[in-house]
Amino acid sequence: MAKTKMANVHPPRQGAPSGHLFVVSAPSGAGKTTLCAAIRKHFGDLAYSVSYTTRAPRPGEQHGRDYFFVSVEEFEKGIAEGRWAEWARVHGNLYGTSAQWVRQTMAAGKDILMDIDVQGAEQMLKHFPEAITIFISPPSMEALQERLSKRGTDDAAVMALRLANAQKEMARQNMYHHVLINDDLETATQEFIALLARYRGSSSTSRD
Ligand code: 5GP
Numbered sequence: 519m520a521k522t523k524m525a526n527v528h529p530p531r532q533g534a535p536s537g538h539l540f541v542v543s544a545p546s547g548a549g550k551t552t553l554c555a556a557i558r559k560h561f562g563d564l565a566y567s568v569s570y571t572t573r574a575p576r577p578g579e580q581h582g583r584d585y586f587f588v589s590v591e592e593f594e595k596g597i598a599e600g601r602w603a604e605w606a607r608v609h610g611n612l613y614g615t616s617a618q619w620v621r622q623t624m625a626a627g628k629d630i631l632m633d634i635d636v637q638g639a640e641q642m643l644k645h646f647p648e649a650i651t652i653f654i655s656p657p658s659m660e661a662l663q664e665r666l667s668k669r670g671t672d673d674a675a676v677m678a679l680r681l682a683n684a685q686k687e688m689a690r691q692n693m694y695h696h697v698l699i700n701d702d703l704e705t706a707t708q709e710f711i712a713l714l715a716r717y718r719g720s721s722s723t724s725r726d
Contacts, residue, residue: 536624536625536627536648537626537628537630538629538650538717539620539624539642539646540564540629540631540632540649540652540714540717541639541642541643541649541650541651541652542554542631542633542652542653542654543633543634543636543651543653543654544654544700545662545684546666546683546684547662547665547669547684548654548655548662548684549656549665549700549703550654551633552703553698553703553706553710554631556710556711557631557710557711557714558631560711561711561718563628564628564629564630564631565623565628565629565630565631566631566632567620567623567630567631567633567634568582568583568584568585569586569613570585570586570588570593570613570614570616571585571586571587571588571611571612571613571614572587572588572589572593572611572612572613573587573609573611573613574587575587590612596614597614601614601617602614602616603615603616603617603620603641603642603646604634604637604639604641604642604645605638606634606637608635609680609683613635615632615634615638615642635687636690636693639651639693640690650695650696650717651693651694651695651696652695652696652697652698652713653691653694653696653698654698654700654706655688655697655698655700656684656699657699657701659685661701662681662684663681666680666681698710698713
């Protein structure tokens, strides 16, 4: 792990239970989806924030499980009504997190895992200063480029856009409490688990 500083987590007031809010970001190709899946499997009681998005579902994605897929009109209505804890435009689509869901889940004392972009993480820190932010970084830009081209899902123009975005996101990693370098997947998974366990203490439930 390249850099790590414990977040300033305030203990909940008496009678006011509050879970931890773990906010994870990464450039595409850094392995965030795989790492978050491993974390969710390990900590079975972690509540995963299902985002709202205007992008079309990809094959295999399910409404309500991967995302809530909504129209641009509905999303914009949500902005006007203050329904999002944070929202951002990423790669041309809108993405947002339900403020009501975050508040209710934290009030129930549950820990939350959110997978959102850098702009969203910045907003979360403003609205929820107790949030614990984690940036997953590829070992280098060259490694990221190699992973993206191996994936083979993008044409040259899309890949150039993803790499340009990745560069911008990498430049913002200093704002995160923790930077996890995903060089070797198994090592990164163990470091990620250990990091969350440090915050969660004995309140965590592991399936292992
Ligand atoms: P994808 O469309 O590939 O699932 O996600 C694209 C990017 O959008 C990822 O970086 C992901 O973290 C980010 N993202 C997903 N949900 C949200 C959200 O609710 N808010 C923000 N700000 N970004 C999100």
